[in-house]
Amino acid sequence: DLASTVPFYVDSFLLPDTDLAASNFLRMFRLLRMLKMEGRYDLALGMIDDVIYEQRGVLGTALFVGMTVWGVLSSFFYLAERKNLDMIYCLDSWCEDVDTSLCVIDEFGFVDCTEGGCPPSIIGGDGQEVVCWNVYQSIVLSSFWTLMELFGEFPLVDQHSMWGKVLGTITAAFACAVFALPVGIFASGFEAQIARRRKEKERQGGSP
Numbered sequence: 001d002l003a004s005t006v007p008f009y010v011d012s013f014l015l016p017d018t019d020l021a022a023s024n025f026l027r028m029f030r031l032l033r034m035l036k037m038e039g040r041y042d043l044a045l046g047m048i049d050d051v052i053y054e055q056r057g058v059l060g061t062a063l064f065v066g067m068t069v070w071g072v073l074s075s076f077f078y079l080a081e082r083k084n085l086d087m088i089y090c091l092d093s094w095c096e097d098v099d100t101s102l103c104v105i106d107e108f109g110f111v112d113c114t115e116g117g118c119p120p121s122i123i124g125g126d127g128q129e130v131v132c133w134n135v136y137q138s139i140v141l142s143s144f145w146t147l148m149e150l151f152g153e154f155p156l157v158d159q160h161s162m163w164g165k166v167l168g169t170i171t172a173a174f175a176c177a178v179f180a181l182p183v184g185i186f187a188s189g190f191e192a193q194i195a196r197r198r199k200e201k202e203r204q205g206g207s208p
Contacts, residue, residue: 078109081134082109082134100116111134150175
């Protein structure tokens with residue numbers, strides 16, 4: 001506790017005008033308090049692996065459902081945004097003042113911003129490097145941003161098309177359901193474990 005608390009006061013009051021790096025990261029040592037179980041959390045932590053083992057089938061089904069929803073929504077986002085010019089990003093070192101409204105996206109999602117002021121590609125030491133691209137150029141690339149939205153983050157909301165915003169709303173609704181599944185499974189598993197252990201204690205003549 002002392003090691004994680006004192007640096008804040010040292011930085012704030014004793015060394016307020018120095019260029020020393022912030023030491024607030026030492027607060028993470030408070031997590032070590034979790035190791036001081038003192039017998040209070042042994043039972044609860046010991047039940048976690050039992051719940052996971054007993055509910056492994058249902059958890060596997062929930063994982064499959066979540067992965068399926070993720071893949072389907074990524075595909076829909078790809079279809080909705082692969083021709084969206086507002087989703088084009090270019091390397092700043094080569095295209096500082098690119099006009100993405102002049103870029104062209106072909107049927108495969110590849111971007112050509114030659115008319116906007118960028119070369120189509122760069123020939124470097126590692127081969128040909130793409131200068132501009134659409135972040136929803138493929139389902140694989142779309143899956144990252146879809147996962148962000150499933151987590152409740154919408155970093156590109158201002159750049160989405162109308163259909164992209166509709167899909168974002170649907171994604172938010174599905175995210176609640178997807179994340180509620182494992183919560184309900186764990187709650188049911190803990191309840192079953194506690195009920196079973198109470199019955200065993202009563203059977204052995206212990207207090208209920």
